[in-house]
Structure formats: C-alpha cells, structure tokens
Amino acid sequence: MLKEQIEKDLVAAMKNKERRLSILRMLRAALQNAAIEKRTKAKDLKAELDDKETLDVVRRQVKQLKESLQDFQNGHRADLVEKTKEELETLEKYVPAALPESELEKIVEETIKELGAATPSDAGKVMGAVMKKVAGCAEGTAVKEMVAKKLS
Numbered sequence: 001m002l003k004e005q006i007e008k009d010l011v012a013a014m015k016n017k018e019r020r021l022s023i024l025r026m027l028r029a030a031l032q033n034a035a036i037e038k039r040t041k042a043k044d045l046k047a048e049l050d051d052k053e054t055l056d057v058v059r060r061q062v063k064q065l066k067e068s069l070q071d072f073q074n075g076h077r078a079d080l081v082e083k084t085k086e087e088l089e090t091l092e093k094y095v096p097a098a099l100p101e102s103e104l105e106k107i108v109e110e111t112i113k114e115l116g117a118a119t120p121s122d123a124g125k126v127m128g129a130v131m132k133k134v135a136g137c138a139e140g141t142a143v144k145e146m147v148a149k150k151l152s
Contacts, residue, residue, distance in 0.1 A: 002054045002094060003031060003051075003054050005094070006027060009024060020086070023091065030061055031054060034049055034054075035048060055136065056136075058094045058095055059136065065087055065088045068080075069084045069085065072084060096136075098139065099138040101146075104142060104143065105150075107133055107134060108147055111126055111133065114129070120152055122151060123147050127140075127143060130147065
C-alpha cells in the first residue's frame with residue numbers, strides 16, 4: 001500500500017512537473033534495488049517488498065538525507081541545505097510520526113525494570129528489548145540516549 005502511494009505521488013509529480021520529482025524517483029530506485037536484492041536472496045523472481053520493508057527503505061533514505069544535510073550545513077552549502085530540507089519533507093510524509101519522548105521514556109523505564117538492569121553495561125540488553133517494542137517508531141539514537149540517561 002505504501003509503495004502504491006509513492007507511485008501515485010510520483011505520477012502526480014511528473015504530471016505537474018513538481019520539484020519533488022527527483023527525490024521520488026530516487027526513492028523508487030531505492031525500492032526497486034531493495035526488491036531486486038530480496039529476489040536474489042530469496043531466489044524467487046516474484047518476491048516483492050511488503051509495507052514493512054518499504055518503510056525500512058524510506059527510513060534509510062531519510063537517515064541518509066539527514067546525514068547529508070548535516071554535512072552540507074558544516075560545509076556552508078546553503079543551496080544544498082535548502083534542497084535537502086525539501087527532499088526530507090517529501091520523504092518524511094511516508095514515515096509514521098515518531099514516538100513522543102515521554103512515551104519512549106516510559107517504555108525504557110518499564111524495560112529496565114523487566115530486565116533488572118542497573119548499570120551502564122546492561123545498556124545493550126535494554127536497547128535490544130526497547131527497539132523491539134518501539135518497532136521503528138523511534139530512532140535508535142534517541143533510544144540510546146534515553147537508555148544511557150536512565151542507566152547512569
């Protein structure tokens with residue numbers, strides 16, 4: 001369903017000659033590459049990406065753009081910063097809203113109690129359990145920071 005929405009948006013962007021066309025084409029290429037990779041690994045020529053896998057590809061693209069944005073800001077490239085921000089806005093429409101910090105804090109605290117974690121050396125166990133619970137609704141860096149804060 002997500003893949004179909006992206007395709008519809010791509011067609012609309014083509015018809016209207018919108019600026020977001022290039023990022024949507026790049027996303028479609030990334031989705032096609034992921035589908036080819038899946039087919040190769042599964043040795044099934046008809047294997048397609050499901051919504052979870054499609055969302056993972058979109059998240060990877062968003063993460064890449066955020067890293068590029070940081071590099072462009074550090075390099076004082078205002079032209080590329082603006083373009084990258086527009087591309088990020090376009091892609092973030094396909095990613096569900098992030099978990100609020102208060103909700104993430106609650107999940108981290110519950111997990112720490114469940115696992116009986118007390119020291120910073122237990123952070124890996126807590127991180128793994130929390131990441132399974134939030135299932136893509138929170139970024140790993142945010143979870144890592146929250147876990148470190150609670151265990152220190």
